[in-house]
Amino acid sequence: MSLRSLYRDIDSLRAAGARIEGERGYGYRLIEDYALPPQTFTRSEIEVIALGLREIRAIGDPSMTVAAEAVQAKIAATLPDGREQQLLHAVSHVFKPHRRMNVPAIVDVVRRACWDEYALDIVYADRNAENSERTILPLAVVYTDHALTALAWCQVREDFRMFRLDRIQRAERTGHSFRPRRVPLLRTYISQLSAQAR
Numbered sequence: 001m002s003l004r005s006l007y008r009d010i011d012s013l014r015a016a017g018a019r020i021e022g023e024r025g026y027g028y029r030l031i032e033d034y035a036l037p038p039q040t041f042t043r044s045e046i047e048v049i050a051l052g053l054r055e056i057r058a059i060g061d062p063s064m065t066v067a068a069e070a071v072q073a074k075i076a077a078t079l080p081d082g083r084e085q086q087l088l089h090a091v092s093h094v095f096k097p098h099r100r101m102n103v104p105a106i107v108d109v110v111r112r113a114c115w116d117e118y119a120l121d122i123v124y125a126d127r128n129a130e131n132s133e134r135t136i137l138p139l140a141v142v143y144t145d146h147a148l149t150a151l152a153w154c155q156v157r158e159d160f161r162m163f164r165l166d167r168i169q170r171a172e173r174t175g176h177s178f179r180p181r182r183v184p185l186l187r188t189y190i191s192q193l194s195a196q197a198r
Contacts, residue, residue, distance in 0.1 A: 122134050125168075135154075135155040138151075
């Protein structure tokens with residue numbers, strides 16, 4: 001990021017109401033507890049936010065449901081009154097005719113390993129209930145229609161794999177960080193998917 005971009009971003013934050021002390025060449029300091037100005041989302045943008053938050057709740061992942069409710073409360077608190085009602089009573093809804101997926105407790109371990117970029121040693125049961133031990137670099141938690149999976153780089157296969165979380169029998173952090181490889185690995189995976197789609 002260039003200094004010019006940084007200064008422009010600081011000016012934008014100040015224009016949005018953030019209290020930032022300092023000046024170019026001397027340094028900056030963000031003042032805590034500043035009041036956010038009312039957000040200026042359009043009606044369509046509010047529908048998108050409401051729909052996304054409802055989708056998260058429909059999945060049934062308890063920790064993500066709590067986070068979605070907190071996000072909604074924070075956004076609602078910064079919206080003008082009329083727009084707040086649009087968020088709380090949006091016309092777009094999520095309908096999931098099938099039952100909610102079973103969200104295994106191990107999702108929190110995998111999610112934390114993704115955030116912290118730590119490798120995991122796992123015991124994984126394949127579809128024939130055969131167990132194998134793997135070391136994986138977890139990149140993302142992926143919600144599909146039928147299962148919760150971890151997209152990971154498998155050290156054993158030396159390739160990307162999707163591991164169903166309900167088949168992970170055990171997961172332990174190895175203590176080895178793979179930072180900063182997570183983002184480049186995700187980019188490689190996405191480019192491989194794009195190439196396959198062509």
